[in-house]
Amino acid sequence: MTDYTRRGVLAGIGAGIALTAGTTVAGADDHERKQEDVARVVHLSPDAPALDIYVDGELWFEGVEPLTLQQGATPAEPGTYDVAAVPTGEDSENALVETEIDIEPGPCTLAAVGEVCALSGNAFDLVALKGDFGQTKADHARLRAVHASPDTPTIDVRTEAGETIAQGLSFGDAQTAEVPAGETVVAVRAADGKTLARFKLEPEAGHVYSAFAVGYQDPGSAPEAAPDDLGFSLALSEDAAPGEQ
Numbered sequence: 001m002t003d004y005t006r007r008g009v010l011a012g013i014g015a016g017i018a019l020t021a022g023t024t025v026a027g028a029d030d031h032e033r034k035q036e037d038v039a040r041v042v043h044l045s046p047d048a049p050a051l052d053i054y055v056d057g058e059l060w061f062e063g064v065e066p067l068t069l070q071q072g073a074t075p076a077e078p079g080t081y082d083v084a085a086v087p088t089g090e091d092s093e094n095a096l097v098e099t100e101i102d103i104e105p106g107p108c109t110l111a112a113v114g115e116v117c118a119l120s121g122n123a124f125d126l127v128a129l130k131g132d133f134g135q136t137k138a139d140h141a142r143l144r145a146v147h148a149s150p151d152t153p154t155i156d157v158r159t160e161a162g163e164t165i166a167q168g169l170s171f172g173d174a175q176t177a178e179v180p181a182g183e184t185v186v187a188v189r190a191a192d193g194k195t196l197a198r199f200k201l202e203p204e205a206g207h208v209y210s211a212f213a214v215g216y217q218d219p220g221s222a223p224e225a226a227p228d229d230l231g232f233s234l235a236l237s238e239d240a241a242p243g244e245q
Helices: none
Strands: 010-013 036-045 051-055 057-063 070-073 079-087 097-103 106-112 127-131 140-147 155-158 164-169 174-182 184-190 193-201 208-214 233-240
Touching: 036 051, 036 057, 057 070, 097 127, 140 164, 155 174
Parallel strands: 036 106, 140 208
Antiparallel strands: 010 233, 036 070, 051 057, 051 079, 079 097, 106 127, 140 174, 155 164, 155 184, 164 174, 184 193, 208 233
16 A cells, blocks of 8 residues: 655745645545545645635545645545535635536545636636656656646746647646656746746656646735745645655
């Protein structure tokens, strides 16, 4: 049985954004944690409070702080579930969003993205991201790019060596590619080719990562409830290492 509870530490790259790992959900140990039902919630909304996540009315994740990741387990059977994000400690009737989420077999990440105030036009929502923890190519790592920056347009993400990680990536979407292991620089570009930011990564061979684009191109446009100086950054999560796939 694979244990992912030590995974999920997020490291801010570029703008110095502070991200930390959450704790395992209360009650998650009551469910058999197999590889196929490991799940994570990552809180990427700039202005939402700490969240409790309910699945079909049952509390599955408790106290997920802003800009953190918390691990737990999905429902035992794949299917469509009613999922609600509620400010921590409040009744489920006060959900910020309640939506139906398709839970597929295999590891998944539930991402809270967008703004509660929706100033950017990207309203608060929950997005299910399917994971791929299978074996990578030799001397490569797998990198999933997730767009969660509210004021950033559709982006392309490429290494400076020319490998495409994501192309035409819209807010709330994710794309996955394999990249050579070792130090590399990735460039985030707008659709018109303008470079928005560059970040240095050092992926290890055989490892699986998620890179969450967060923050604002213009921190002055952030909602009042967002942290100060929340500039554009990548938040990197090491999802799995060789032998854990």
